[in-house]
Amino acid sequence: MEIKAKIKDDIVTVKAMAKHPMLTYDVAKKQGVEANFITHISATVNNKVVLDMSTSQFLSKNPIFKFSFKGAAAGDKITMTWVDLLGATETTDAVIK
């Protein structure tokens, strides 16, 4: 996962991209494979949850998303994790700039 986190006026804005094919049920059926897509994405800073997102197959392929939160400082570490339908998971750390 690629993460860019920047702080401005006490608000941290994070842009992230998860690498994932996000196969919908329709496409998977056509290709004869099992549907698989990210079902949950979360982010924590200093053990506090700053993003908690349950998702469906209708996020784009390699989904890009942006979110914002308060209560963190430059230099803090942000940890993001996604889980997909088949149980695979990926965790990435980044530093807030």
Add this chain to the structure above:
Amino acid sequence: MERRKFLGLGVFAAAAALAPITLSAEDYRKTKPAVWTSHTVEDAIAKMYGTGAMIEKGVTVTSPDVAANGGAVPVDFSSDIAAKSVAVFQDANPESAVCVFTLTENSVIDFAIKIKMKQSGTITVVVEGRDGKLYSGKKTLSVALGGCEG
């Protein structure tokens, strides 16, 4: 202090430190599976929040009027409402739900995501306020090339 009591306190302290992490996240795919298989926006909202009554203000939804590529339609949404959760639905695909955000006291409702849309349709963003009411914003757009093919 007696050794036994001291050790007991240590166990409590460790439990307290771990608790916030385990309590905070809610996976709506597990807690409300019916939302994700609903075929209409009204149905999905009713399954999610138990009511269909919404106030159509306070939520700004932005996306292009014509999306060239239905495989990645950019959608931005923001709101100043003090909220517990935000949910995104559309009526262009076989199922309606796109994603649900659970908010914390540190969250700012200013999101941007890219979604798939098979055909032209309407995107509905529902914000569940801390006052228990539902607020919504909508955006109708045309999709030039449908995007469920991959």
